Amino acid sequence: MQNSNRFHYGVVYGIFAILLLPLLSTALYSLATRWGATILPDGLTFDWYIQLWSDPRFLLAFGQSILICLGALALGTLLIVPTIFVVFYYFPRLKWVMNLLILLPFAVPPVVSSVGLLQIYADDPFPIVGTPWILIFTYFTIALPFMYRAIANSMHALNLPDLMDAAHLLGASTWQAFLLVVLPNIRKGLIVSLFLSFSFLFSEFVFANILVGTRYETLQVYLFNMRHTSGHFTSALVISYFMFVLIFTWIANRLNK
Amino acid sequence: MSYVEVTNLAKRFDSTPVFKEINFTINKGEFITLLGPSGCGKSTLLRCIAGLNSVDNGSILVDGEDITSLPAQRRGIAMVFQSYALFPNMTVTDNIAFGLKMQKLSSDEIQRRVREGIEMVELNGREDHYPHQLSGGQRQRVALARSLVMQPRILLLDEPLSALDAKIRKNLREQIRLIQQELNLTTIFVTHDQEEALTMSDRIFLMNSGQIVQSGSAEEIYTEPADAFVASFIGNYNLLQAEQARAMLGLDTQLKVAIRPESILISSLSPVDTRSHYSQPISGTVKSSMLLGNVIRYRMDTDNGELVVDLLNRSSERLVSRGTQLELQVNMDEVREVA
Structure with missing residues (x-):
């Protein structure tokens, strides 16, 4: 009993250590003054972080990433929440169609779909290639599967037909019932999916690079463009980015409990 | 109104x-x-x-x-x-x-x-x-x-x-x-x-x-x-086909007949209520008995089909074992012809 327990703990912590090791060394590297031919760095410093967080180009890319993610998530929410309500309440038989549709963004690899997106958005009526708009319109489609799943799960947990009937009989219009009864009950699922999608979109690189590139630099594209500068500097960038996403994911997990 | x-x-x-x-x-x-x-x-x-x-x-x-x-x-x-x-x-x-x-x-x-x-x-x-x-x-x-x-x-x-x-x-x-x-x-x-x-x-x-x-x-x-x-649907009525009812109760009917389980008497156990009109004795064998608390429910086999009989559970000595031969009488006042 004792031995097998110890073995299990060993395996789990071993895997954890393997996964954590590159992250830890990156963190240490970002804090090192110089780390050349020695086992441990020569000295520790926050200079790389100070340098990074005072770089206007970094701050701009950071802000632009946040803006695009928020825009995409707002668009996604506005589209998917009413759609889910309509499908679940009025057309429950169409759920399978939704399940199929919602898988499509997964089915096509980003490199392939970006070619199509470039075609669509290059000319009229939507000449938005190279602008942040194309990323917003692309990102919300990537976020849809996550958002749909999470919200649909919350919706499944409700007895929607009976709740709507009860609200109607108590004098509420369908709109009031949606606002006062349905929305508060799917709020948790919605918020969790928003946080998770945010972390996910925040680290998106392929679309950002192909569709917009340096014309509207996001954090990932900035990181890519900085790859030839000091390794300490890019390490500080990676760790900063990682901590940001970690906090978001942690909040999402906390809300999910 | x-x-x-x-x-x-x-x-x-x-x-x-x-x-x-x-x-x-x-x-x-x-x-x-x-x-x-x-x-x-x-x-x-x-x-x-x-x-x-x-x-x-x-x-x-x-x-x-x-x-x-x-x-x-x-x-x-x-x-x-x-x-x-x-x-x-x-x-x-x-x-x-x-x-x-x-x-x-x-x-x-x-x-x-x-x-x-x-x-x-x-x-x-x-x-x-x-x-x-x-x-x-x-x-x-x-x-x-x-x-x-x-x-x-x-x-x-x-x-x-x-x-x-x-x-x-x-x-x-x-x-x-x-x-x-x-x-x-x-x-x-x-x-x-x-x-x-x-x-x-x-x-x-x-x-x-x-x-x-x-x-x-x-x-x-x-x-x-x-x-x-x-x-x-209601109660546990015994529902007899017309020919069963004619043979069992001597009724002259073309319709189905419904008999409530509590309107059948086991004459060897309970005295017949003289104010009511009862059928001729029907002999039956106990097929199963079920204790429902205040009521004992017997399933009886007779020559003309099965009958369910409910008896008030007054004392335990009334619980008759399986296979026992008993005499039944049906309270004819409570027999209903149904379509």
Whole structure:
């Protein structure tokens, strides 16, 4: 009993250590003054972080990433929440169609779909290639599967037909019932999916690079463009980015409990 | 004049009729039960009265007002669901207050009525609980209070007790009936449970395949079944084919015959009541016996088929073992010919 327990703990912590090791060394590297031919760095410093967080180009890319993610998530929410309500309440038989549709963004690899997106958005009526708009319109489609799943799960947990009937009989219009009864009950699922999608979109690189590139630099594209500068500097960038996403994911997990 | 008048009501789903030619009237303060097997159309009928489903034909009048095409919000009808349908994001108080807020009543009035509602269903101390913190019985009482505070013209109950366990079901059954009588509230109750129907109702409308096959008091429905369906649905009637009845009882009949299990006497065990008219002795063999508490139920094999016989459980020495030969006599006053 004792031995097998110890073995299990060993395996789990071993895997954890393997996964954590590159992250830890990156963190240490970002804090090192110089780390050349020695086992441990020569000295520790926050200079790389100070340098990074005072770089206007970094701050701009950071802000632009946040803006695009928020825009995409707002668009996604506005589209998917009413759609889910309509499908679940009025057309429950169409759920399978939704399940199929919602898988499509997964089915096509980003490199392939970006070619199509470039075609669509290059000319009229939507000449938005190279602008942040194309990323917003692309990102919300990537976020849809996550958002749909999470919200649909919350919706499944409700007895929607009976709740709507009860609200109607108590004098509420369908709109009031949606606002006062349905929305508060799917709020948790919605918020969790928003946080998770945010972390996910925040680290998106392929679309950002192909569709917009340096014309509207996001954090990932900035990181890519900085790859030839000091390794300490890019390490500080990676760790900063990682901590940001970690906090978001942690909040999402906390809300999910 | 009747308080509720339903005339020629009909409903189809696609081309299949759910019910048709439904006619009945209900007096103010009456407790009506729609009783029937699942799929007989009773729940759909209730939903049509509530305004949750549309009807294809006919009219519904409440207190002289035609509500047939009014939306559910404006009918002044409240409903309690089998699934409780409480709003999970709201406390007990907020659930009960929901309908009053929709009516835009003053907050004083809302508070007063919610307090009354909570007292009526005895949920004091649970005001700030959420539905998931309550037991099934408590949840259904919240749903009941939520309907009662609306002071509805009609209260509809759609199998409200079916999801509860036996003891709570009995308590709540009595509580609902008491409140209904106290408020003189016109109530329509849907169930497939004959015991609920018989114990709670002023009148029972028995439904089968989309039609009301018999309506009347519990006593009438129980003792005078209108047809073979009613006899087989209510109680545990012995239903004999015409030729069986002729052979067994010497009756001159072309119809099926219904005999209640408690109107058959085991003459070797109990004295014959001389005021009633009994059949010739029928000999039978005990096939099985079941103790139902206050009643012992025997299944007896006779030459002309099986009979179920109920005997009051007065003392244990009456419990007769399997295979015993006994003499039966049927109280002919209680034998009913049914179509």
